[in-house]
């Protein structure tokens with residue numbers, strides 16, 4: 338697979354607690370093709386979040402290499418990393434995704450504030466993103482006025498408003514009832530097929546994982 | 562948009578924000594009052610015209626000088642007038658309303674102190690009547706005195722009951738003139754001393770010496786003091802400013818303490834703001850993590866954190882300055898009517914509101930530094946933990 342968009346090579350990673358090493362990832366190698374929808378399935382504590390953190394450059398691997406779009410993420414200096422990340426990757430987390438004092442539209446607008454787009458252009462992008470997730474009519478709602486599923490869709494709108502090629506989702510349905518979870522998964526699926534986003538979904542929920550095109554099982558820091 | 566975010570953040574903890582703003586406003590209010598007190602003190606010592614000297618006992622102001630020194634001082638070259646005065650002491654009613662009382666030789670005293678203004682008929686009446694007194698406008702207003710009223714004092718330095726008829730109410734020619742004192746005839750006091758307290762009869766507390774040319778102050782002072790060297794009561798002559806400073810070295814130290822306190826309380830306000838911001842930033846730990854994942858870096862996070870901190874401090878500062886106006890009026894009235902000798906006037910220095918507001922902004926900025934650094938230092942990985 339030469340044309341992979343995400344390339345993880347022999348990555349090992351540990352945390353230290355009181356000088357005791359807690360190994361989390363062991364010689365992990367993973368390659369993800371563009372426009373694919375990959376689910377990383379594993380029990381809690383298996384290192385799923387750790388992998389996403391390494392992919393996004395929130396953390397640097399102790400050994401091995403993480404490349405995205407031929408860019409060695411672990412080598413980028415902090416400032417460049419932030420800029421690169423804002424353009425390349427969108428995130429969706431399990432909960433508390435939104436800023437509670439900002440409306441849906443304002444939350445989605447946040448990443449655009451760092452660009453040179455004019456106000457009018459920003460408003461247009463925000464409206465497009467919110468319509469795409471089916472919340473065109475909820476622009477001025479505050480997070481507390483939305484349901485959990487709607488909040489998560491606003492978070493997805495915010496993740497895609499910069500039009501990144503990759504979406505990283507960390508248990509995005511973990512906090513939702515099954516109906517809302519369905520909706521979110523359908524939305525992610527659509528973003529993958531219609532918009533061509535490469536999606537890495539991390540979950541311990543087999544049902545959610547089944548919506549992906551590829552499932553990788555993570556067990557004690559290793560892929561099976 | 563980021564500004565809107567800052568403003569909404571301010572409203573997230575209304576109680577905490579309100580308390581911080583109120584604390585800040587009280588501190589700025591206290592700062593303003595302390596600074597005004599200090600300014601009033603300096604205005605007073607600067608307000609005295611420099612053409613007068615005071616001659617007192619070389620040992621201490623509490624020793625008396627013979628009144629006969631007057632003639633000997635008067636003939637010293639460069640001296641254009643001499644008068645004298647004595648603390649009268651005493652208590653008025655329960656003693657709670659304190660005001661300075663001076664026994665003076667009225668004619669020369671008024672001549673040497675043109676800043677004490679009396680309508681000519683009142684002046685005449687005062688000079689004619691040995692049992693008369695004059696009182697300052699502020700003092701009269703405070704105690705509800707009118708011309709013709711009788712002031713009954715209980716002697717302390719000079720025992721017995723004393724009665725003085727108010728023959729005049731004087732005003733000051735400038736803002737810094739004390740309008741809170743009482744002047745009475747030195748002879749009235751001395752007559753009684755001749756009978757009851759002969760040791761102190763014929764003595765005065767200090768002489769007021771007017772110079773023809775204020776530039777000769779040093780030379781004239783030396784000449785006066787040399788004149789009385791080796792006599793029963795040696796003298797010390799100094800300018801009125803120096804006299805006042807000496808008379809109130811204690812108060813001078815108090816003023817220094819007030820100056821230091823005014824700086825200290827600013828330090829307290831800094832801690833208050835820093836503490837509120839530290840709590841706020843800690844609570845929003847997670848939120849800043851999300852912002853960082855979206856590409857927010859130091860300048861943007863700084864805008865949010867410093868912006869909020871400056872708003873809190875600034876609102877408090879502005880409120881404090883607004884409160885300062887009525888508060889300084891009340892406080893000033895209290896000071897000038899009770900300590901008129903030291904604080905003739907009490908007005909807000911013009912630059913104080915600007916200073917207070919700029920200091921508030923400074924406190925807001927300083928208070929946010931540590932919370933901001935904490936926010937920058939923590940890693941996204943840790944900020945996002947416990948959320949899935």
Ligand SMILES: Nc1ncnc2c1ncn2[C@@H]1O[C@H](COP(=O)(O)OP(=O)(O)O)[C@@H](O)[C@H]1O
Nearest residue numbers: 352353354361380381382383384385386387388
């Ligand atoms: N910042 C950290 N410090 C110490 N240990 C950590 C840290 N983050 C994760 N861990 C530990 O690493 C292991 C894997 O964590 P994580 O990647 O969050 O797993 P998952 O997302 O699959 O539940 C867990 O045992 C967790 O306790």
Ligand SMILES: [Mg+2]
Nearest residue numbers: 385386507949
């Ligand atoms: Mg996790």
